[in-house]
Amino acid sequence: MLGLRALLNKSTVIEQASFFQQTRNTFILKRRWPPPLHKKNGRVPKLKARHFVYDLIEDTNVNKKPDLKVILNQFVDGAGNVGDILSLRPNVAYKEFLLPGLAVYATPDNLLKYKAAENKSRASSDFSSPYVQRTINCLSRIVLQITMNKTTPWKLESWHIKTSLRKAGYIVPEEAIIMPPKEITGPDLTLQEKEFFITVKINNKEEVNVRCRIHHWATGLERLPWEEFHWKKPLEALFPEQAEILAKMTLPE
């Protein structure tokens, strides 16, 4: 009988303990009417109903939590390299970095650990910068229109490409542009129906091909008629050796 009770007691205690939930709800209150002081060794005055009226000063449950610092333990596209310390909103840090195992908390131990790792892996990192992949994605998507004149003769040079890319919203220095194998001269209206690609070398490391088309610009009667959705139309390759790669590159839909 006794043993049974003890057993029962134990089991209930355990069950109770498992029901304890951590709550983080501190409410900082202030009495609206503070009770008066009493004399030394005097009678403590009775608290009245009004002494139990409180004003809420702070609810720690709804306070904005500070940013969380994490250390990346591998290269993450758009975030950083191994050993980079990121300061993120807690939710983002948990869901996108800590849970998938891309990062660890920036504790003093981890800081020491990744400081050593950082020096080692810098050289062997796959990308020159965390944002290179995004730049590659952007550049491989576009169809670059190079506006060349329809009346004056020209030869396509790298600064034409640089200017066209700047107009399209991409900063590319001239030395990062690798021109197509053969020279392109104009004006030549057959070029209007052809396409080629140039190669952009980002940070002197990653290479990406950019699809280019030449548009002959003129005003007045000389002007070529507007073609709807010309960027969606598949065109023939200008250089046969580029045809294969161009066919693999996706056109915008």
Place this chain on the structure above:
Amino acid sequence: MSGTLFRSLFNSLSLYNCSATRSLHTATVYYAARKGTRAKARAKKVKVEITKVGFIPHNQRGKDKLAKTIINKHLDDSHKSIPQDNVYPLRYYRWPVYTAEEAVRAHQETHHPSMYNEPEAFVYAKVEINMEGVKKNRYIDNFSRLTLLPHYFPQDEERTILAFCKGPELIKQVAEAGATMAGSTELVKKIQEGTVKLGDYDYVIAHPNIITDLVPIRGLMKRRFPNIKAGTLDTNICDLVKKFAAGIQYRVIKDENQQNFGSVEVPIGRLNMSPSSIAENIDILLKDIQTVRPKRDGLFITRCIIVSPPSSEKLKIDPFVHVDRTLSKEVQEDSDDEDNVAVATA
């Protein structure tokens, strides 16, 4: 009724103490309302016009309000990061800031004969201004100014100038400086007769030595009568003629929906000019806009962009190379007595 009754009662009583009761009024007293009081009250009443609103499906309600929530036109991209790679898409990063020379050179590339083939295209400076005045919720009015840029470039518009001055030597000089018509009292007479029409001239300027002779045609000129405030009356009339003939006129206009946003697009040169001379023009233009600055804290010129059609490129330059970013504290303080001077000179 009761009043009359009472009165009759009192009248009968007046036999005893007549002098005391005479002054007692018990009848309801009518004071005539003052003239116009009712009309004033009626005018005060605001007529509430009830407009019938037809049925709007619940998913379309409040759409007109949504359209009104305007985006702040003072763009701030400081939350965006600074690029670290040598190749990058502009949309994810802060606008690159060029120097004025670099911006002009970039436009010269796009307008090169092999591309747009417009080497003589106009270069415009698009200046954005914070129109807040000294007091909160007070804004500067639209203003227009005329300035002479150091490097001349041909503009499309032709301007006609009528100049008044005395002395044959001076008249000769003024005509050489570029005035369409210059003269003294005989010109005044012609205007009075009607042989010369004031309406044919864009600007009327004068030398102070002839201003007394101009009084007869003051009524004809009305607001165009030369005065110092408008900058049309000066002893150095030759320079004035040059300013009006070759200067550029611009008008800063406030945004309809956003009172604190003013912008202006001013031609500052042509692409065939050297980049350094265009940069000097920009410098003078920004300094001229800065003269209108109200005596308050914070930015006045907020942004400066160099554009050149037909290219759609907008290249941002740093205006604070040319003008001060903020007003010094001393200047702000000694301005307390004179209030917000934002006067237009046209």
